[in-house]
Amino acid sequence: MRYRPQDIVGGYAEYVRQHVEEGWEPTFISLMFNPLGGSASVVADQMRYEAERLYGWMLTRRCRRPRTTPNYRKPIFLGCPDWPVPKYNRDSLHETSVNGGRHLHGIDLTPPWTRLVCTLSDFIAENQDKMAGPGRRLARVYAETITQTPENAVEYALKSLPRCRATSDDLIILPRSQKEVW
Secondary structure, three states, rough: OOOHHHHHHHHHHHHHHHHHHOOOOEEEEEEOOOOOOOOOHHHHHHHHHHOOOHHHHHHHHHHHOOOOOOOHHEEEEEEEEOOOOOOOOOOHHHHHHHHOOOOOEEEEEEEOOOOOOOOOHHHHHHHHHHHHHOOEEEEEEEEEEOOOOOOHHHHHHOOOOOOOOOOOOHEEEEEOOOHHHH
């Protein structure tokens, strides 16, 4: 059976809603990149690698023993590539031309038992220099705690799926299952 992109986005919106009702903290994350070399597929692989690297770095600050903690107790990241669209408030030419405008949007779900003493968005703001900047693949990481309608945030983060700019294969879902790791 083949699922429509709208069904996939709706399923993830329901998944996020259930976790939020259980007390998980949802955060919208946007990863903006410095110029990456190579073909479109090489750029996509580099962006996926950076998202996974960032998740791993933040995991060690949010989870006491990440290697032995079962996946259902780890923070969750749902990410999708995105491209700029024409809009009233124009982005800078630099942002829309670097890597063809491609960047990543995602939803991070932080469990209630996290080690962080602040919100994930505050943590990212305080540690921006450790995650992104000149000389790194990531130019900057933007994060904002979702306070209303997490379903709408999921639809926005995954909007490239219904627009057919990305496929379900382009989704970044972390943590990976043990079968994917080995």
